Amino acid sequence: MNKIMLFAQLKEDMGKSSMEVVAAGKTVGELRAFLEKETSLGSLDGIMIAVNEEFAKDEWIIEEKDEIALIPPVSGG
């Protein structure tokens, strides 16, 4: 299992601050597509994905127990 931490509006969209998903073996890009399809998070275009406190490219392969964070860029200033 992999813990996915949610921030800002993603937390609100899901009504919780984290969730558990089986992501090991998936690439970051595949996880993105999976979450868009299987959850109510909506489009994850532009959402940055960190694996174990490090941003990862779409080709990065997720391992068992990796902690994943979905970071939405917000525009306010």
Place this chain on the structure above:
Amino acid sequence: MNKIMLFAQLKEDMGKSSMEVVAAGKTVGELRAFLEKETSLGSLDGIMIAVNEEFAKDEWIIEEKDEIALIPPVSGG
């Protein structure tokens, strides 16, 4: 071994941001006395000690690999 992280003036006093010490089995109070005696940190009166990101009382017993942080309260404002 235990990693001891140093902050603010303690870092300056030691010229480094962390050091390794054998502290397992010691209480926090014993570690404080040990560091005062064996290092150039000087008096640790009033310095707060956290073990694994949690402040610990002087009676708390340190275990192998526990990460220790020495937090000096500063007075500016």
Place this chain on the structure above:
Amino acid sequence: MDFQTERYSRQMLFKAIGPEGQKEIGKKHALVVGVGALGTHTSELLARAGVKKLTLIDRDYVDMSNLQRQHLFTERDAEKAWPKAEAAKARLKEINSQVEVAAVVAQADAVLLEALMEDVDLLIDGTDNFETRFLMNDLAQKYKVPYIFGACVGSFGMAFTIIPGVTPCLQCLIKKLPMQGQTCDTVGIIAPAVQMVTAHQGAEALKILSGNLEAIRKTYVSFDLWENEYLSLKAGALKDSGCLSCGENPEYPFLQTDREMKVAVLCGRNTVQIRPAESGGLPLEQLLHQWRSAGLEVGGNPFLISVAKAGTKAVFFKDGRALIHGTKDLNEARKIYHSLVG
């Protein structure tokens, strides 16, 4: 001790800056793009710190709803609807008469910003939209000037320091213009989130301006002050040698004026049309949800949504286009667009 030495004495006592670093700061020119919440905080900080020159650029004027989080401004500025860049300048001169302050009341587009870059040492992000951020990001790369990104909404915020040739750029991090509809006008903002971003932007600015490049933060900070969360994320892996902004063959896409957002009054109508830089399209359903929960009056059909806002009616199409009915003022139309889409 003379006047100026006394003034900056506590900053010079800080070892990493010292008298040498202070002298360096006193030679530097920072360009602050956007003088709202972030821009007022960072420009006050840099004026107090004793930079040589600040250029402030903002197209907007002060209104009552700004006062809750935007420093430098008073009730009188809001009553007189004073331009933000000018109101900020007037206050900064009272704070530090030694600092040169140039106020530019205009839309920060590519042509204007390029003209301002000549002797700029640092770009500071005070804008409220990603269109302008991507433009600043290209500028930073083209002119080899550090750019300190910052953004916030609600109790959530982020900051990242971009050093051309060293760190990934904003385009490496965020491939597409994000249009999530979370803006200060839809989900609100608390002032401490602003201060948290500017504390990070300010520290990075002092490192850069005083010549302490080795101290620059290499991580992307993201925090939520209400949720008591703080992340510091390594970003190096995202550096992309094929990036059109910072890669080996850069094209600086946001400096191409034909790629800029097109804003024009529709002939003979009290309506402005906006076409964004990228035609990635708008996630209409998500925006509908955001706007509805922000209490805005929303209508529409599968092809478009309309929103009532500040006496105008804005209509958004799937392809990203928008019509702002009820105004002929281009800047007002842009403001409404960004306040709704980000």
Place this chain on the structure above:
Amino acid sequence: MDFQTERYSRQMLFKAIGPEGQKEIGKKHALVVGVGALGTHTSELLARAGVKKLTLIDRDYVDMSNLQRQHLFTERDAEKAWPKAEAAKARLKEINSQVEVAAVVAQADAVLLEALMEDVDLLIDGTDNFETRFLMNDLAQKYKVPYIFGACVGSFGMAFTIIPGVTPCLQCLIKKLPMQGQTCDTVGIIAPAVQMVTAHQGAEALKILSGNLEAIRKTYVSFDLWENEYLSLKAGALKDSGCLSCGENPEYPFLQTDREMKVAVLCGRNTVQIRPAESGGLPLEQLLHQWRSAGLEVGGNPFLISVAKAGTKAVFFKDGRALIHGTKDLNEARKIYHSLVG
């Protein structure tokens, strides 16, 4: 939308506050003790956020060396040596004329502070010394009012929210008055460190004042903006049922006036004697080292150290006592003492 609704609209859009929370904030009275770097930032934030009343207490006046990090103040305030509490009040009224601001220009001692506590909902830490902090800590416990601790020096800072009956208090965390000699006058301070502390203090204040008690941070935050470090440390284990401030049989030791720091002009001499509240003694060697590396002129012997500072000569004894030669002004003497010892 009426005037006030518009003014706070972005804060009310933030869901956890909303119109209800805003109404609560508008009923609350915060006491800010110390109107220097921290106090000016937090009081500006709370005035902009729309609290009912702010009481500001500070004994000092504005000088040039404050302007680098203390908000609200201008060059004119420094030239006129205006009292900090009054200068802050004048500016806050321009920012938000609806907020009641009371300025108290005086030493924040136990008698004065107790007299001010009547309808106070929140204590905010803006002081520069632990003596006053321990006093505020006792006040918080005795009057059951939350106290938001904050402190900073250099690029380093910390914040902690103390809720009587729930969290440990400052006395549980720090048993003895710390006297490490690291102050803004010995190692300097950069403004972003101030903002980082006040971002945390401000967020906690908004939670408390708007009635969002469940959102209060339970950890002690400690950060270094130059070193890019941020710690969030659990503190619950330090809650001490025997604590003389918050324990089962509290004595509020810092409210006992016979335990207060004694400050008196020596009969017939241009000298003030200071005896601190606790007789734990001073670590003379450590202080000597600090002062020397701050570039101060230091002399002495194993029993005492003398330091030249601001036209006075301060002599410190091992038992904690100090003589400040060259002044008869009690407040100036206190200021010099705290600027050197903390």
